[in-house]
Amino acid sequence: xxxxxxxxxxxxxxxxxxxxxxxxxxxxxxxxxxxxxxxxxxxxxxxxxxxxxxxxxxxxxxxxxxxxxxxxxxxxxxxxxxxxxxxxxxxxxxxxxxxxxxxxxxxxxxxxxxxxxxxxxxxxxxxxxxxxxxxxxxxxxxxxxxxxxxxxxxxxxxxxxxxxxxxxxxxxxxxxxxxxxxxxxxxxxxxxxxxxxxxxxxxxxxxxxxxxxxxxxxxxxxxxxxxxxxxxxxxxxxxxxxxxxxxxxxxxxxxxxxxxxxxxxxxxxxxxxxxxxxxxxxxxxxxxxxxxxxxxxxxxxxxxxxxxxxxxxxxxxxxxxxxxxxxxxxxxxxxxxxxxxxxxxxxxxxxxxxxxxxxxxxxxxxxxxxxxxxxxxxxxxxxxxxxxxxxxxxxxxxxxxxxxxxxxxxxxxxxxxxxxxxxxxxxxxxxxxxxxxxxxxxxxxxxxxxxxxxxxxxxx
Amino acid sequence: xxxxxxxxxxxxxxxxxxxxxxxxxxxxxxxxxxxxxxxxxxxxxxxxxxxxxxxxxxxxxxxxxxxxxxxxxxxxxxxxxxxxxxxxxxxxxxxxxxxxxxxxxxxxxxxxxxxxxxxxxxxxxxxxxxxxxxxxxxxxxxxxxxxxxxxxxxxxxxxxxxxxxxxxxxxxxxxxxxxxxxxxxxxxxxxxxxxxxxxxxxxxxxxxxxxxxxxxxxxxxxxxxxxxxxxxxxxxxxxxxxxxxxxxxxxxxxxxxxxxxxxxxxxxxxxxxxxxxxxxxxxxxxxxxxxxxxxxxxxxxxxxxxxxxxxxxxxxxxxxxxxxxxxxxxxxxxxxxxxxxxxxxxxxxxxxxxxxxxxxxxxxxxxxxxxxxxxxxxxxxxxxxxxxxxxxxxxxxxxxxxxxxxxxxxxxxxxxxxxxxxxxxxxxxxxxxxxxxxxxxxxxxxxxxxxxxxxxxxxx
Numbered sequence: 001x002x003x004x005x006x007x008x009x010x011x012x013x014x015x016x017x018x019x020x021x022x023x024x025x026x027x028x029x030x031x032x033x034x035x036x037x038x039x040x041x042x043x044x045x046x047x048x049x050x051x052x053x054x055x056x057x058x059x060x061x062x063x064x065x066x067x068x069x070x071x072x073x074x075x076x077x078x079x080x081x082x083x084x085x086x087x088x089x090x091x092x093x094x095x096x097x098x099x100x101x102x103x104x105x106x107x108x109x110x111x112x113x114x115x116x117x118x119x120x121x122x123x124x125x126x127x128x129x130x131x132x133x134x135x136x137x138x139x140x141x142x143x144x145x146x147x148x149x150x151x152x153x154x155x156x157x158x159x160x161x162x163x164x165x166x167x168x169x170x171x172x173x174x175x176x177x178x179x180x181x182x183x184x185x186x187x188x189x190x191x192x193x194x195x196x197x198x199x200x201x202x203x204x205x206x207x208x209x210x211x212x213x214x215x216x217x218x219x220x221x222x223x224x225x226x227x228x229x230x231x232x233x234x235x236x237x238x239x240x241x242x243x244x245x246x247x248x249x250x251x252x253x254x255x256x257x258x259x260x261x262x263x264x265x266x267x268x269x270x271x272x273x274x275x276x277x278x279x280x281x282x283x284x285x286x287x288x289x290x291x292x293x294x295x296x297x298x299x300x301x302x303x304x305x306x307x308x309x310x311x312x313x314x315x316x317x318x319x320x321x322x323x324x325x326x327x328x329x330x331x332x333x334x335x336x337x338x339x340x341x342x343x344x345x346x347x348x349x350x351x352x353x354x355x356x357x358x359x360x361x362x363x364x365x366x367x368x369x370x371x372x373x374x375x376x377x378x379x380x381x382x383x384x385x386x387x388x389x390x391x392x393x394x395x396x397x398x399x400x401x402x403x404x405x406x407x408x409x410x411x412x413x414x415x416x417x418x419x420x421x422x423x424x425x426x427x428x429x430x431x432x433x434x435x436x437x438x439x440x441x442x443x444x445x446x447x448x449x450x451x452x453x454x455x456x457x458x459x460x
Numbered sequence: 461x462x463x464x465x466x467x468x469x470x471x472x473x474x475x476x477x478x479x480x481x482x483x484x485x486x487x488x489x490x491x492x493x494x495x496x497x498x499x500x501x502x503x504x505x506x507x508x509x510x511x512x513x514x515x516x517x518x519x520x521x522x523x524x525x526x527x528x529x530x531x532x533x534x535x536x537x538x539x540x541x542x543x544x545x546x547x548x549x550x551x552x553x554x555x556x557x558x559x560x561x562x563x564x565x566x567x568x569x570x571x572x573x574x575x576x577x578x579x580x581x582x583x584x585x586x587x588x589x590x591x592x593x594x595x596x597x598x599x600x601x602x603x604x605x606x607x608x609x610x611x612x613x614x615x616x617x618x619x620x621x622x623x624x625x626x627x628x629x630x631x632x633x634x635x636x637x638x639x640x641x642x643x644x645x646x647x648x649x650x651x652x653x654x655x656x657x658x659x660x661x662x663x664x665x666x667x668x669x670x671x672x673x674x675x676x677x678x679x680x681x682x683x684x685x686x687x688x689x690x691x692x693x694x695x696x697x698x699x700x701x702x703x704x705x706x707x708x709x710x711x712x713x714x715x716x717x718x719x720x721x722x723x724x725x726x727x728x729x730x731x732x733x734x735x736x737x738x739x740x741x742x743x744x745x746x747x748x749x750x751x752x753x754x755x756x757x758x759x760x761x762x763x764x765x766x767x768x769x770x771x772x773x774x775x776x777x778x779x780x781x782x783x784x785x786x787x788x789x790x791x792x793x794x795x796x797x798x799x800x801x802x803x804x805x806x807x808x809x810x811x812x813x814x815x816x817x818x819x820x821x822x823x824x825x826x827x828x829x830x831x832x833x834x835x836x837x838x839x840x841x842x843x844x845x846x847x848x849x850x851x852x853x854x855x856x857x858x859x860x861x862x863x864x865x866x867x868x869x870x871x872x873x874x875x876x877x878x879x880x881x882x883x884x885x886x887x888x889x890x891x892x893x894x895x896x897x898x899x900x901x902x903x904x905x906x907x908x909x910x911x912x913x914x915x916x917x918x919x920x
Contacts, residue, residue: 341486341487341489341490342487344486345483345484345486345487348479348483349480349483352476352479352480356476
């Protein structure tokens with residue numbers, strides 16, 4: 001486990017030398033690790049002293065590391081989820097509890113944080129506090145929480161655009177000459193202050209700061225690394241773009257595609273800020289980044305899964321489907337960590353929990369899928385377009401069968417000699433197709449959402 | 461799709477509970493296992509590779525066969541499945557062999573045989589009167605009973621971590637109790653006879669069965685004041701019961717009687733040389749007795765009343781299985797423990813004979829027999845507390861007073877099982893699960909007892 005090395009590195013380098021820690025996460029991760037390292041030193045100094053022997057693992061040390069994840073989870077992520085479910089409107093208490101249970105049972109986060117070992121629940125928890133704050137009109141606290149999330153893991157920048165657009169939209173709504181302007185200034189100050197606070201120890205030298213930034217955003221590393229369920233990786237099956245296109249061009253096209261795919265939703269959110277639109281835009285923005293951005297890791301899908309968990313109560317069927325696919329997309333990584341049994345068990349438990357709590361198989365009508373206005377618009381041009389929900393149900397069935405088959409094949413068979421990565425590539429490709437479908441779906445929901453609202457107003 | 465939806469969302473909570481706990485058991489597969497794992501592997505090897513005449517004589521391993529013949533035949537049946545997993549485990553010479561396939565097979569065999577336990581719980585739920593409960597699912601006695609039995613924390617520790625096959629054995633016992641409740645006495649007697657020949661620890665509760673069947677089944681009617689009506693004695697019933705017991709015993713011990721091995725079998729089944737207390741003391745009366753002896757000997761040494769040379773060097777707390785002599789208090793013989801046990805069960809057995817109260821009275825007597833034998837028996841394991849806890853669950857959902865007793869019993873009982881878990885990670889996990897289960901248990905019982913207090917007439 002790399003993590004053991006993590007702590008010892010911090011502790012030894014932190015005392016005298018705040019320079020460059022050889023790390024690719026922002027400062028808050030470092031401070032957290034330092035805190036854990038101090039606790040570890042208190043319990044057993046040997047764990048920290050062995051920074052030279054990588055891969056050192058004793059039972060007690062492992063237990064300590066896993067406990068730190070659990071404590072972080074209990075303090076930050078779980079209260080956020082519980083509070084979020086309590087604040088849901090128009091739902092009975094029983095459904096709120098079921099909702100919280102399903103979100104907490106999401107297999108991807110459990111397996112990555114506790115199986116693979118990471119601290120995603122901290123950054124996701126902070127982001128969730130941010131969502132809560134901003135949705136309940138506690139804008140300053142919400143943005144502070146989100147800044148903490150970004151300063152914990154820079155991947156949270158995937159969520160930053162929706163936050164920015166939503167808050168900007170709120171300022172516009174309040175009128176840019178009066179209250180809106182005041183709010184804007186306050187938010188700007190909060191953000192700047194929180195960043196300064198986190199980065200202060202690193203701002204001593206300009207060269208050092210640049211080094212850290214270069215580590216955080218490794219543009220040199222290329223469009224993608226390893227196998228990820230991303231457009232570029234899937235495209236490179238047919239055309240090796242990594243080798244064909246020059247480096248800076250890769251960055252430019254990735255930037256363009258990302259920006260273009262998230263533009264409509266963000267513009268809509270700025271012009272019509274609503275809590276519901278905010279959550280859906282979080283999904284679609286994060287998904288756009290995941291699909292088109294550069295240097296994406298498979299674990300980044302968790303950044304999309306969190307907002308999808310938030311809309312679980314509104315579109316249970318599609319959300320459950322997405323969450324199953326997102327767990328499946330990490331299959332190669334999980335198999336490497338020998339997490340097959342926990343993967344199967346947690347996925348089945350999650351699926352059953354969602355299926356029984358939300359009765360997802362009964363909620364596949366057009367209205368339940370929030371596609372009513374979309375299909376009405378389409379039916380103006382194509383009157384026979386009535387099979388949408390039937391098609392989606394069949395697609396779901398095919399998708400589940402494909403995922404189960406691929407899992408069985410990957411586990412039982414050996415890949416052919418000429419194509420050793422065949423199965424992981426297949427998994428990534430299939431997941432990518434799913435994600436594209438979901439991207440289109442979520443964008444449809446966002447764009448067609450208040451169109452009916454506007455039409456209603458016109459009619460009235 | 462709709463049919464699947466109905467099946468899943470129809471609220472079949474029993475299946476959800478059973479499936480949920482099975483998934484949890486799957487997650488417990490890689491946890492720590494005790495020497496009992498090797499015991500059962502050894503028995504698989506013995507029954508598979510050796511002829512029947514050698515089963516109770518084989519002593520290559522220190523873990524000799526000390527369960528009755530039906531269990532040996534059960535292991536024999538399992539060994540035929542085991543050979544498809546890993547042939548090596550069936551070699552008697554392969555001491556402490558535990559490949560990953562062996563582990564998988566053994567763990568799955570426990571999980572699989574628990575199906576009988578699930579069925580028995582289902583039958584027990586049918587015997588519970590649920591009409592008085594409220595509409596809320598979590599307040600229904602059937603639901604609470606299912607949770608208490610299926611998710612019994614002690615059984616999870618003992619069966620799925622420490623490793624034993626108690627699940628299906630308790631299933632047999634609960635099934636026989638359910639049959640007695642349903643007035644199917646012959647089946648109940650048959651099931652109990654079979655159970656005795658699987659694991660003879662159930663002799664602890666045999667008096668309850670014997671007295672109840674004799675009193676309430678063989679005497680077909682009572683006088684108006686509840687006392688015995690001697691002329692209603694039914695010879696047919698006595699003879700049929702006797703025949704059942706005789707046939708089952710013949711099937712079990714017959715082959716060994718034919719081989720003239722009965723004394724050897726009995727000596728293996730009742731190893732009185734193993735000492736008054738198990739390696740890790742069960743929290744029973746003799747533990748207190750030993751402690752008192754120890755305290756008195758220390759005081760005696762301090763006050764120079766005892767000669768240090770005359771005190772035996774061996775210590776009872778060393779964690780070994782041997783016979784000891786007490787220093788100050790009189791030594792305890794197996795006969796003494798038998799007499800103490802008989803005295804302890806006398807009141808409940810008397811009540812069962814003179815004032816029979818139907819199946820509920822029988823259940824109470826059963827629990828008291830189990831507890832008395834636990835407290836005063838010879839070489840009692842702490843796992844034996846489960847013999848009292850599981851039947852008590854049945855009583856606890858019926859009456860408020862029983863519920864409060866059950867809460868104390870189950871908390872102390874499960875707490876006393878903690879020494880079975882050596883390792884820190886297991887302790888942490890089980891502490892979390894146990895805490896969660898016991899708090900929800902307490903809440904459930906409190907809720908149902910509140911209902912019962914308000915609905916049941918006084919003195920019932």
